[in-house]
Amino acid sequence: MDPYVIEKNSQFGRFLIASRDLKSGEYLFEDLPFAVGPKARTYCCCLECYCPVDGTASGTRCENCSWPLCNECSKLSEFSAHKRECEIFREAKCKFFNLPDANATCMQLDCITPLRVLLEREINMERWKNEVEPMEDHREKRINSNAWKEDQQNIVGYLLGPCKLGQRGITAELIHKVIGVLEVNAFEAKTINSNSVRCLFTKLAISSHSCIPNTTHAIHPSDNFRMHVRATVAIEKGSQLFSCYTYTQNGTLDRQQHLMEGKYFQCHCERCLDPTELGTHFSSMKCSSCLFGDVLSSNPLDSEANWICNKCSQENSAETIKESLKALQDEVKCTKSVEFLESSLEEYEGILNPNHYIMMSMKSSLVDAYGHLKGFQYHELPELYLRRKIDLCEDLLSILDIFEKGKSRARAMMLYELHTPMVLFAKSQFEIDNLTEEEYFKHLLRAREILNESREILEWEDESICVLKKYAKLSLEYLDKLINKA
Ligand SMILES: [Zn+2]
Numbered sequence: 001m002d003p004y005v006i007e008k009n010s011q012f013g014r015f016l017i018a019s020r021d022l023k024s025g026e027y028l029f030e031d032l033p034f035a036v037g038p039k040a041r042t043y044c045c046c047l048e049c050y051c052p053v054d055g056t057a058s059g060t061r062c063e064n065c066s067w068p069l070c071n072e073c074s075k076l077s078e079f080s081a082h083k084r085e086c087e088i089f090r091e092a093k094c095k096f097f098n099l100p101d102a103n104a105t106c107m108q109l110d111c112i113t114p115l116r117v118l119l120e121r122e123i124n125m126e127r128w129k130n131e132v133e134p135m136e137d138h139r140e141k142r143i144n145s146n147a148w149k150e151d152q153q154n155i156v157g158y159l160l161g162p163c164k165l166g167q168r169g170i171t172a173e174l175i176h177k178v179i180g181v182l183e184v185n186a187f188e189a190k191t192i193n194s195n196s197v198r199c200l201f202t203k204l205a206i207s208s209h210s211c212i213p214n215t216t217h218a219i220h221p222s223d224n225f226r227m228h229v230r231a232t233v234a235i236e237k238g239s240q241l242f243s244c245y246t247y248t249q250n251g252t253l254d255r256q257q258h259l260m261e262g263k264y265f266q267c268h269c270e271r272c273l274d275p276t277e278l279g280t281h282f283s284s285m286k287c288s289s290c291l292f293g294d295v296l297s298s299n300p301l302d303s304e305a306n307w308i309c310n311k312c313s314q315e316n317s318a319e320t321i322k323e324s325l326k327a328l329q330d331e332v333k334c335t336k337s338v339e340f341l342e343s344s345l346e347e348y349e350g351i352l353n354p355n356h357y358i359m360m361s362m363k364s365s366l367v368d369a370y371g372h373l374k375g376f377q378y379h380e381l382p383e384l385y386l387r388r389k390i391d392l393c394e395d396l397l398s399i400l401d402i403f404e405k406g407k408s409r410a411r412a413m414m415l416y417e418l419h420t421p422m423v424l425f426a427k428s429q430f431e432i433d434n435l436t437e438e439e440y441f442k443h444l445l446r447a448r449e450i451l452n453e454s455r456e457i458l459e460w461e462d463e464s465i466c467v468l469k470k471y472a473k474l475s476l477e478y479l480d481k482l483i484n485k486a
Pocket residue numbers: 046047048049050051069070071072073074
């Protein structure tokens with residue numbers, strides 16, 4: 001029996017529910033993309049491997065069709081990704097127009113992924129009918145938008161005009177449907193060489209969105225971009241399966257805006273409805289009037305709603321709040337030096353709740369820096385900073401435990417970052433006799449537990465793009481040796 005069933009209602013459209021009690025980490029399903037291709041509004045890239053290619057007259061091209069390929073791919077005797085469109089372009093004599101400058105956005109490539117979907121449709125009509133056609137394209141919301149007009153000219157006009165797809169029974173309406181389905185449902189993925197692509201998965205798109213997802217997916221570029229979906233937490237029979245279509249590490253204002261602009265819907269999840277974001281105060285600012293209370297949106301679903309202090313009831317307009325957030329974000333963006341981040345964290349304590357997403361993103365940058373950045377690498381890092389890194393990781397984990405609970409990739413990466421300073425700190429404390437042998441041993445076992453949890457989750461990733469997967473295994477071997485010695 002499949003671990004899920006597909007249901008339908010007016011609020012969610014089609015959605016997935018657990019057909020039985022599911023365990024945390026349980027495998028749910030796999031999904032192969034219907035089509036893979038360049039992202040919209042991309043730089044000029046190779047149509048076979050997606051690496052950047054010079055779009056000006058000096059760049060390499062396909063000998064058959066004149067469209068961009070990298071040097072290596074241009075020597076291939078047979079294409080895989082580029083195969084079908086290459087024939088279309090060659091037969092219709094649709095040449096690529098060189099760009100005036102190498103950094104320009106390559107609008108001509110916008111037609112590639114829709115074209116690949118249309119060509120796959122011809123040879124896989126059954127899957128198209130069952131899986132792609134029912135997908136949401138939000139035609140009524142997109143029609144007459146600027147993007148629609150651009151797509152009409154740039155994609156629809158091009159495919160029906162010069163490429164003569166009308167001869168194959170393809171209509172403007174069908175092309176707009178494909179563009180809409182891609183816009184609303186496509187997932188960004190990385191190739192094994194870390195180039196960006198978009199993939200059209202059909203099954204995952206059925207699971208509804210939530211800003212506190214209970215499933216996780218790993219895309220494997222080394223295996224035809226196959227996606228594996230698992231439960232991150234225990235899910236009761238009959239409960240809905242949720243994935244997240246936006247960034248869990250953004251505040252409600254930003255998540256709502258991203259979902260509305262890209263996916264055309266407003267999220268009503270538990271987290272979005274709660275001004276405190278489930279008690280985390282992830283978007284809360286400090287009150288400048290009483291200097292004590294938290295300032296929260298009076299209606300998180302309305303970006304124009306006033307913000308009110310929960311202690312003195314002082315009101316602020318949405319405009320004021322957005323302006324101060326923008327100023328803070330601009331300031332943080334400028335430098336990423338450790339000293340600057342540490343002093344900003346201290347300075348912002350009077351303005352933002354310590355759990356605010358801006359504070360958390362600075363803490364996350366510090367976690368990346370301590371242990372890795374030149375001048376702060378583990379072998380030269382004083383104990384004080386090891387302790388600091390442990391505290392920062394724990395702060396970030398306390399938030400992840402709410403927004404990406406259970407066996408999520410984000411938690412796995414943070415657990416990995418946490419285990420090293422724990423081991424090093426315990427070691428140095430033991431060496432100066434601040435820890436007994438027994439206490440030292442206990443610390444090592446705790447670090448092992450953390451690392452092992454991380455390794456178990458990372459096991460689901462594609463090793464070709466997730467270096468941490470390998471490191472977690474090696475670190476565990478090293479730690480086991482250390483524990484056996486202790
Ligand atoms: Zn290539």
